[in-house]
Amino acid sequence: MIPFAKLERxxxxxxxxxxxxxxxxxxxxxxxxxxxxEGLRGTGKTTIMRAARGILPNITRIKGCIYNCDxxxxxxxxxxNMTAPELAELGTEEIPxxxxxxxxxxxxxxxxxxxxxxxxxxxxxxxARLLPGLIPQAHRGILFIDEINRLADxxxxxxxxxxxxxxxxxxxxxxxEAGLPVVEIPVSVSVWAASNPDxxxxxLEEIRRQLSDRFDMVCYMGRPDxxxxxxxMLKENSHAYKNKRYKDSHEEDDPGNEVxxxxxxxxAGLYEQADLPDFLRNFIARLYIKHNLESIRAIEAMQQxxxxxxxxxxxxxxxxxxxTDMIPLVLKHRVDGDTLIKMIxxxxxxxxxxxxxxxxxxxxKKSKKEDEPDYFPQNARPLKDMSRGELINTEKTLxxxxx
Amino acid sequence: MIGEKxxxxxxxxxxxxxxxYFGQNQGVRLGESTVVSRKAHRRMxxxxxxxxxxxxxxxxxxxTYLDYVDADQVVHIDxxxxxxxxxPLYVARAIFYxxxxxxxxxxxxxxxxxxxxFKMVTDYANRIFITxxxxxxxxxxxxxxxxxxxxxxxxxxxHVHVLxxxxxxxxxxxxxxxxxxxxxxxQSEVKLAKVRNITHGNQKQAEESFAGYIKxxxxxxxxxxxxxxxxxxxxxxxxxxxxxxFGGVDEIEEFLDSYSTNVFKRKGIDQQKKxxxxxxxxxxxxxxxxxxxxxxxxxxxxxxxxxxxxFVMNHKCELETEIRRNIRRAPSGGTSRFKKMGKVEKKSxxxxxxxxxxTINNPEKNWSGDLAVPETxxxxxxxxxxxxxxxxxxxxxxxxxxxxKSYIPIDICLLIDASGSMAGxxxxxxxxxxxxxxxxxxxxxxxxxxxxxxxxxxxxxTRNERILRRGLSTINPAGLTPLADGxxxxxxxxxxxxxxxxxxxxITDGVPNTPLxxxxxxxxxxxxxxxxxxxxxxxxxxxxESNRYYLEKVADRAQGVLYLVDDLNKENLINIVKxxxxxxxxxxxxxx
Numbered sequence: 001m002i003p004f005a006k007l008e009r010x011x012x013x014x015x016x017x018x019x020x021x022x023x024x025x026x027x028x029x030x031x032x033x034x035x036x037x038e039g040l041r042g043t044g045k046t047t048i049m050r051a052a053r054g055i056l057p058n059i060t061r062i063k064g065c066i067y068n069c070d071x072x073x074x075x076x077x078x079x080x081n082m083t084a085p086e087l088a089e090l091g092t093e094e095i096p097x098x099x100x101x102x103x104x105x106x107x108x109x110x111x112x113x114x115x116x117x118x119x120x121x122x123x124x125x126x127x128a129r130l131l132p133g134l135i136p137q138a139h140r141g142i143l144f145i146d147e148i149n150r151l152a153d154x155x156x157x158x159x160x161x162x163x164x165x166x167x168x169x170x171x172x173x174x175x176x177e178a179g180l181p182v183v184e185i186p187v188s189v190s191v192w193a194a195s196n197p198d199x200x201x202x203x204l205e206e207i208r209r210q211l212s213d214r215f216d217m218v219c220y221m222g223r224p225d226x227x228x229x230x231x232x233m234l235k236e237n238s239h240a241y242k243n244k245r246y247k248d249s250h251e252e253d254d255p256g257n258e259v260x261x262x263x264x265x266x267x268a269g270l271y272e273q274a275d276l277p278d279f280l281r282n283f284i285a286r287l288y289i290k291h292n293l294e295s296i297r298a299i300e301a302m303q304q305x306x307x308x309x310x311x312x313x314x315x316x317x318x319x320x321x322x323x324t325d326m327i328p329l330v331l332k333h334r335v336d337g338d339t340l341i342k343m344i345x346x347x348x349x350x351x352x353x354x355x356x357x358x359x360x361x362x363x364x365k366k367s368k369k370e371d372e373p374d375y376f377p378q379n380a381r382p383l384k385d386m387s388r389g390e391l392i393n394t395e396k397t398l399x400x401x402x403x
Numbered sequence: 404m405i406g407e408k409x410x411x412x413x414x415x416x417x418x419x420x421x422x423x424y425f426g427q428n429q430g431v432r433l434g435e436s437t438v439v440s441r442k443a444h445r446r447m448x449x450x451x452x453x454x455x456x457x458x459x460x461x462x463x464x465x466x467t468y469l470d471y472v473d474a475d476q477v478v479h480i481d482x483x484x485x486x487x488x489x490x491p492l493y494v495a496r497a498i499f500y501x502x503x504x505x506x507x508x509x510x511x512x513x514x515x516x517x518x519x520x521f522k523m524v525t526d527y528a529n530r531i532f533i534t535x536x537x538x539x540x541x542x543x544x545x546x547x548x549x550x551x552x553x554x555x556x557x558x559x560x561x562h563v564h565v566l567x568x569x570x571x572x573x574x575x576x577x578x579x580x581x582x583x584x585x586x587x588x589x590q591s592e593v594k595l596a597k598v599r600n601i602t603h604g605n606q607k608q609a610e611e612s613f614a615g616y617i618k619x620x621x622x623x624x625x626x627x628x629x630x631x632x633x634x635x636x637x638x639x640x641x642x643x644x645x646x647x648x649f650g651g652v653d654e655i656e657e658f659l660d661s662y663s664t665n666v667f668k669r670k671g672i673d674q675q676k677k678x679x680x681x682x683x684x685x686x687x688x689x690x691x692x693x694x695x696x697x698x699x700x701x702x703x704x705x706x707x708x709x710x711x712x713x714f715v716m717n718h719k720c721e722l723e724t725e726i727r728r729n730i731r732r733a734p735s736g737g738t739s740r741f742k743k744m745g746k747v748e749k750k751s752x753x754x755x756x757x758x759x760x761x762t763i764n765n766p767e768k769n770w771s772g773d774l775a776v777p778e779t780x781x782x783x784x785x786x787x788x789x790x791x792x793x794x795x796x797x798x799x800x801x802x803x804x805x806x807x808k809s810y811i812p813i814d815i816c817l818l819i820d821a822s823g824s825m826a827g828x829x830x831x832x833x834x835x836x837x838x839x840x841x842x843x844x845x846x847x848x849x850x851x852x853x854x855x856x857x858x859x860x861x862x863x864x865t866r867n868e869r870i871l872r873r874g875l876s877t878i879n880p881a882g883l884t885p886l887a888d889g890x891x892x893x894x895x896x897x898x899x900x901x902x903x904x905x906x907x908x909x910i911t912d913g914v915p916n917t918p919l920x921x922x923x924x925x926x927x928x929x930x931x932x933x934x935x936x937x938x939x940x941x942x943x944x945x946x947x948e949s950n951r952y953y954l955e956k957v958a959d960r961a962q963g964v965l966y967l968v969d970d971l972n973k974e975n976l977i978n979i980v981k982x983x984x985x986x987x988x989x990x991x992x993x994x995x
Contacts, residue, residue, distance in 0.1 A: 040720060107760055115785050128788055155760050178764075179789050198724040202731045202843065223720060328636060337729075341640045342616050375446060375561070376454045376483055376596030380435035382585045383578070388413055391578075392420045393432040398600045 002236055004051040005256025010229045012222020013044060015329065019219050020052045021264065022308040023190050027142060028057055028097065028268040030070075032190040033304060034166055034214060036148070036204070036333070038197050039221025045194040046146055055260040056097040057268075059140050063091040066132055067185065068098060068139040075139075075186055098141030100134045104150065108157050111135055113175035113183070130183055135165055135173050138189045148193035152208045153201040159208055166191055166214035191215070205333055216301035217326075218333040267311050274307050276318050284323060291343055293335065301330045414505070418575030421478075425574075429603065430458040436595040437482045437581045441474075443467045444481050446561075447602070454599035456481070461605040468558065468566055469532065478577055480565040482584045487593030489535040489563055494587045495528075495545035498565075501583035502527055502576070530568040531580070534559035561596070563588065612684075613644050614691035619707060638714055639725065641692075646726045649679055650834060651872060652719055658682070659712050662695055662704050669701070678879065680827030727868070730835065731842045741945075741979055742967040745958050752904060755809045762803040778803035813984055814847045814864060814902040815840055818893045819878070820911035821854035826880040832973040833910050834875045837862070839977055841871055846903070849896060850874060853889030855882030856917055860892060864900045886915035886957075887927035890935065897940055904987070907935065907963075908980060909944040912971055914953045928957060935961035943983050945976060 009017055019035045026033040037045040062069040067076035071092050074080055079087065102111060116131035135143060145151060145162075152159045165171040170188035193215065197203035205212035212218075224230055235241055276284075281303065288299050305326040310318040324344075331340050383391070421439065424431050430440025438444055443462035447455045464479035465471035503524050507513055513520045528543040536559055538550040558564040563584050569576060588595055618637050645655045658679070661670035675682045686702065689695045694708035704712065715722065762775040764782060783801035787794070817840075819825070819833045841848045848871065850862040862874035890909075897905045915924040919931065935942045942963030946954040951967055958965035964983070968975045 040724060105760065107762075115781065117781060117784075120784055120788055126788055128785060154758075157761065177785075179785060197728050200845075203728050206731055206843075225717070337640045337643055338613070338616075341637060344636055345616055345618050374453070376485065376598070378454065378597035378599070379485070380483075380595035380597035382589060382595060383434040383437075383582045384585075386434055388416065391413065391417055391434060392424075393601075394424060394429060395601050395603055398432060 001051060002047075003254035003257050004048075004054045005254055005260060006236065007044075007048060007051055008224070008229055008233045008236065010222075010224045010226065012224060013048065016045070016048055016219045016221060018309065018312060019217055019329070020048065020192075021260070021267075021312050022305065023142070023192065024052065024056060024097070024264055025267045025271055025312065026304065026308055027140065027188075027190040028059070028264060029271050030140070030170075030188055031304065032166075032169055032171075032188050033301075033308070034191045034193075034216050036193045036195070036212075036215040036218045037221060038195055038203070038218055040198065040223065041196055043221040043223055045221055049144055049192050049194060052142075053099045054254065054257045055264065056099060056142070057261050057264050058094040059097050060092050060094055061140075062087060063093045067136055068095075068141070070140065076136075077183055077185065098138045099144065100138040100141070101144045101146070102134055102151070102158070104147070104154070106134070106155070106158060108161065109133065111158055112161055112173055113177070115177050115180065128180060130175055130177060130180060132175065135161065135189060136175070136185060136187055139187050141189065143189045143191050145191065145193045147195055147199075148211075149195040149197070149199075149201060149204045149207055152204060152211055156208075159211055162191065163210055163214060165189060166211075212333050213295050213297060215333065216297065217305060217329040219329060220332065270311050271308060274311060274318070276303050276307055280306065280318060280320065280323055283320070287327075287343065291335070291339055293331075295334055298330050298334050302326045305330060414575040414578035417578040418573075421574040421577055422571045425475075425478075428460060430601060432598055432601050433480075433577070433581055434585070435597045436484065436585065437480060438598055438601055439478065439480050439577055439581070440464070441478055444479065454597060456483075456598050456601050458601060458603045459605065460603055464566060465568075476568055478567045478569050478574065480567065480577060480581055480584070481562045482565070482581060482588065483562040483596040483598055484588045485594040485596050486561070487588075487591060489537055489588060489591055489593065491533050491535045491538045491540065491545050491550060492548065493591065494533050494535060494563055494565075494584055495540070495542040497583040497587045498531060498533075498542050498580055499524060499528055499546055501579050501586075505576075505579045527567075527576070532566040534564040536560050612688055612691075613641065614688040617641050617644075617692065619692060619694075619711075638711070639722070641711070642715060642722055643725060643729060645685070646722075647729065648682075648685055648831075650831065650875070651726060652715060652722050653872070653876065654679070655715055656712065658685075659704060659708065659715070662702050662708070664703055677826045677881075678830070680829075680831055727842055730838050741975055743982075744955060744965045744967070745962075746964065753809045753811045754903070755807055758806045758808050761806040763806050764800075764803045772804045772807045775803040775805050811988055812846045812903040813844075813906050813987060814849075814904065815844075815906045815908060815980070816849040816851060816864070816893050816897055816902075818889050818907055818909045819850060819852045819861075820884055820886075820889070820909075820913065821852040821878055821880045822884040822913060823854075823881050824912055829912060829971045830878060830880050832971055832976055834878065835973040836910075836976040836980065837871060837875060838868075839973075840980065841866065841868060849893075849900075850878075851889060851893040851896060852878055853885050853892070854880065856885055856888075858885060858889040858892040860896050863896065864902055883917045884911070884913050884915050884924075885917035885919065886911070886924070887919035887931040888917070890928070890931035891919065894931075894934060894938060894940065898938070904941070905939070906941045906943070906983065906987070908983075909942070909946075909957075910971065910976065911944070911950075911954075912947050914950050925953060928953075929960050932957045932961040932963075935963065941987070943979070945971070945979055947971065 007017075016037050019037075023033040023035050037049065039045050059068065060071060062071050062074060062079055065076060065079060067078075069076050069079045071087060074082065074087060079090075111133045113130050113133040113136060116129045119127045119129045161173065165173055165187055170186045172184060172186050175183045175185075191214075195204055201207055224233070284299050284302050287293070288296075293299065302323060306318050306322040309325060310322040313322070315322070327343055328340065331343065417433065421431065425441055430438060430442060430444070433439050438456050438458070440458050441464055443459045443464055445457045445459060447457045463471075463474040463477075465477035466474060468479075469477060471477065503520065506520060506523055525543060528546060529541055531542040533539060533542060533545060534553065534557065536553055538553050539559065540549060540551050544550075553559060565580060565584065567576070567580065585595060617640060619634075619641070642655065645658070646652065649655050649658050658675065660668040661675055663669065672682070686695060689708070690702075692707075694705055694711055695702045696705045757773055762778045764778070779797065779802050782803060783797040784795055786798070786801055787796055817833065817837055821830070825833070837848055837850050847864040847866055848862070849860070849864040850871070851858060852861050861878060862871050865871060893907055897907070915928040918924040918927045920927050932942075942958070942961040943966060944954055944958050944961075944963060945966045945968060948967050948969065954965050954967075966979045968979070
C-alpha cells in the first residue's frame with residue numbers, strides 16, 4: 001500500500017485529505033467527526049481512508065482495557081468505579097489509535113458485542129462474559145465502513161446501532177446478550193464511510209435519511225483531470241516501482257507519515273484551545289434561519305469543521321473562509337442543489353470581489369416585482385361607505401371600453 | 404348611513420350576484436379593495452398598469468391552497484391593503500362576531516338559543532381559513548389563540564387572504580366576512596388598497612428562473628484559483644437544472660448543438676419543442692446567463708456557452724452520476740392529486756431468499772429455514788453454562804435459524820401514447836418515470852409506444868440504463884392513437900419475455916382513433932383490453948379527466964385500475980405507480 005503521505009493529491013480529492021486529517025485531530029481530542037466520502041468507482045475513496053491508518057497517533061489507555069479506557073476518565077464497566085490509586089496500580093499503555101472496519105458479513109454480535117466464547121469454553125474455569133464488539137473496541141478511534149449504502153440496505157439492525165453511536169457526541173451503545181445483564185456504555189468513535197451513490201442500492205440519503213444526516217460532512221470525490229497526475233499515479237502503482245520501494249525501505253513507516261503524526265498531535269493541542277469567534281457563530285446561526293435548514297447537526301458540524309479547518313491550515317484564528325469552505329461539505333447531503341448554490345453564492349458575494357461591479361446582480365433585481373410595495377397606488381373606500389350599485393364590479397364594468 | 408335592516412339585504416343581493424358570476428366562471432371585485440372568486444388570484448407585474456389582479460381560471464382555489472380534490476368548493480376572498488401588519492387573531496375575532504351578529508339579526512329568536520347559535524357560528528368558523536402577513540389558521544383555531552406562522556412568499560403579504568367553504572345558498576356570508584375584514588384593516592391603521600381592475604386568464608406554469616442565482620466561473624477574475632470549488636458547484640447545478648428539463652447529458656449536448664454554428668446540427672425551435680416541450684424559458688435563462696447570444700443568423704452559443712459544452716463533455720462521468728442521483732430522488736411534490744377507480748385482484752408470486760446476516764432464535768415458533776449452526780452452538784454452550792450443565796447439550800430453544808425474506812418483484816411495462824398530443828412535457832414526464840423506476844427498483848422495465856398506425860417496443864425488458872436511455876431518446880411523438888395495437892404489442896412482449904408479476908401501465912392523454920382489426924378504433928381498444936384480462940398481467944391506466952368515460956370502460960374490460968389526473972406530470976406519474984406497487988405488496992402481505 002502506498003503511504004498516506006505519498007498519495008497523489010489533486011483538486012478532486014483534496015478535500016477528502018483535509019477531512020481525514022480534521023477527523024483524526026478531532027478524534028484525538030475526544031470529539032468525533034463523522035465523514036463520508038462519495039464518488040465514482042475507483043476514485044480512491046477507500047484507499048485514502050485506509051491509508052490514514054498509517055498516520056494515526058497513539059492514545060494512552062488503561063493497561064489491557066479492551067474498551068480503551070482513558071486513564072483520566074474510565075468508562076467501561078470494569079474500570080468505571082475504580083478509584084484513582086486502584087487505576088494507577090493497573091498502569092497505562094500506549095496503543096495506536098484504533099482503526100476498525102465493519103464488513104458486510106458483520107452481525108449485530110460482532111459489531112456491538114456478544115458473549116466471550118473463549119472464556120465460556122475455558123476448560124478449567126468457564127465463565128459467561130461479554131466480549132465487546134467492533135464499536136466499543138474502536139472507542140477513541142475510527143470505525144471505517146466501506147459501501148455504507150449497501151450496509152444500510154441489507155443490515156437495518158447494524159444501521160440502528162450506528163444511529164445510536166453517531167446520534168450524539170459521544171454516542172452510546174447497548175450490548176445485549178440473553179441471560180446476561182444489558183451493558184450500556186458511551187462510545188466516542190468517528191465513523192468514516194465510503195460509498196458510490198451510483199451503484200445499487202443508490203445514495204445513502206435515499207436509503208436511510210437519518211443515517212445520512214448523522215454524517216457531519218460528506219465529501220464528493222472528483223476524478224483527476226491532469227495527465228501528469230495520472231501518470232504519476234500509474235508510476236506509484238507500477239509493479240517495478242512498488243518492488244523498488246519495498247527493497248529500499250526497510251522500515252515499515254514512511255517518514256512523511258511521521259511528519260503527519262507529529263502535526264496531528266500538535267494540532268490536537270491547538271484544537272483544545274481554539275474556539276469560534278462570536279461573530280462567526282452568529283453568521284452560522286443566520287445561515288440556518290435564512291435558508292430554512294432542518295438539521296441542527298448541520299450547523300454544529302459547520303462550527304466544528306471551521307475550527308478544525310483553520311487549525312490544519314495553520315491559521316491562528318478562524319476566518320470566514322473557513323466557515324464558507326465548510327458549507328458544501330456540510331450541506332450537500334442535507335439540502336437540495338438549489339438551496340446549496342444559493343447559499344454558496346450568497347455567502348461568496350459578501351466575502352469576495354464580485355459584489356458591486358457585476359451588472360448581472362442588478363438585472364435580476366428587476367424580476368422581483370412581486371413584492372413591490374406601491375403596487376396599489378390608490379386607497380380604497382370601505383364597503384360600508386358604498387352604495388349598493390357600486391358593490392359588485394366585473395372585469396367588463398372595470399375595463400374602460402373606449403378611450 | 405344605511406340602516407341595519409338594509410345591510411341584510413345588501414349581503415343577500417351580493418350573494419345573488421356572486422352565484423350568478425361564479426356560475427359563469429368569473430370573479431368579481433367586491434367594493435374597491437376586495438376580489439372574490441373561486442379561483443386563485445395573482446398580481447400582474449407584467450402589465451404596466453398597477454393595481455391589477457388576475458384571476459387564474461385554471462387554478463381552483465380549494466385545490467390550490469387547501470389540497471382539495473374537487474373543484475368549486477371554496478370561495479376565495481382577498482382584501483388588499485397597503486403595507487402594514489394585520490393580526491390574524493383580530494381578523495378571526497371580527498369574523499366570528501360579525502357572523503354571530505348577522506345570524507342574530509336575521510333570526511332574533513337565536514338570542515334565546517345560545518347553544519344553537521354558538522354551534523352555527525363554530526361550524527362556519529371551522530370552514531374559514533385566514534392568512535394575513537401576521538399568521539394563518541382557521542377562524543376556530545385562531546379564536547382560541549392557535550396561530551400558525553406566516554411563511555415568506557405565501558399568499559397574504561399584501562392582503563388578507565380568506566378561504567371559505569360555502570355552498571351556493573350561503574354566498575351572502577361573503578359580504579359579511581369582507582366587511583368584517585375591512586373593519587379590522589382600518590382599525591389596525593392600515594389603508595385599504597384599491598384594486599383598479601381585474602382580469603381573467605390562465606396561469607402559465609411558473610417556470611423557475613435559475614439564471615438569477617447561478618454564477619458561472621468563466622469570467623476574467625484575478626486569483627480565481629481560490630474560488631474554484633463554488634464555481635464548479637455552480638456549473639454542476641446549472642447542468643443538473645438543464646438535465647431535469649432535457650433528460651440527460653446527451654440531450655443537453657443535443658440542445659446546445661441546436662445553437663452551434665454548424666448548420667447541420669442546428670435545430671429549429673419547433674423541432675426542439677416537439678421533443679422537450681417548452682424550451683423558450685430555458686433559452687431565455689441561458690441568454691441571461693450569457694451563454695447564448697443573438698446574431699443575424701439566429702441565436703448561437705457564446706464563448707461561455709462553448710466552455711459550458713466543453714465542461715459537459717469533459718465531465719460526463721460525474722454529471723451522469725449526479726443526474727441519476729436526482730432521478731432516484733422521490734418527487735418532492737407529495738400532494739399530487741389523482742383519482743383511483745377499480746381494484747385489481749390477481750395473484751402474485753414472490754421470491755424468497757435467505758438473509759445470512761441475521762439469525763432468529765424463537766423457541767415459540769416453528770422455524771422454517773436453514774439452521775444457523777455456529778449461532779446455535781454458541782447459544783447452546785451459553786445456555787448449558789447458565790443452566791449449570793456438565794456438558795454441552797443442544798435444546799430446542801437454542802436453535803438459531805437464518806431469517807427468510809421475501810419480496811415481490813414487479814416488472815413494469817410502460818405503454819406510452821406517443822401520438823402528437825403527447826409531445827413535449829408529457830413525453831418528458833413519461834420518460835422520466837421510466838428512468839426513475841429503473842433506478843429506484845430492482846426490477847426490469849420495458850417501454851412500448853404507439854403512434855400513427857402502429858406500435859413498437861422501444862425498450863425491451865431490461866435493467867440496463869444505457870439501453871433504456873437510448874430507447875427513450877427515440878420517442879418522437881406524432882400522429883394518431885392506435886391503442887389496440889399498442890396493447891397487443893405490449894402483451895406479446897410480456898408473453899415472450901420471462902417476467903415476474905408483470906404490471907402494464909398505460910399512459911395516455913387521448914382516446915384511440917386508429918383501429919386494429921375493425922373500423923372502430925374505440926371498440927378495438929376495448930377488445931384488446933379484454934385480452935389483458937385473460938392474461939396474468941396487471942393493468943393500470945393513467946389518463947386525464949376528459950376521457951374518463953372511455954378509459955373507465957378500458958380499465959373495466961382489462962380488470963384493471965384507472966387513475967385520473969389533472970396533469971400528466973412526472974410527480975403524478977411516479978406517485979401513482981408507486982402507490983400501485985405498494986398496494987400489490989400489501990395485498991400479498993395480507994394474504995400471507
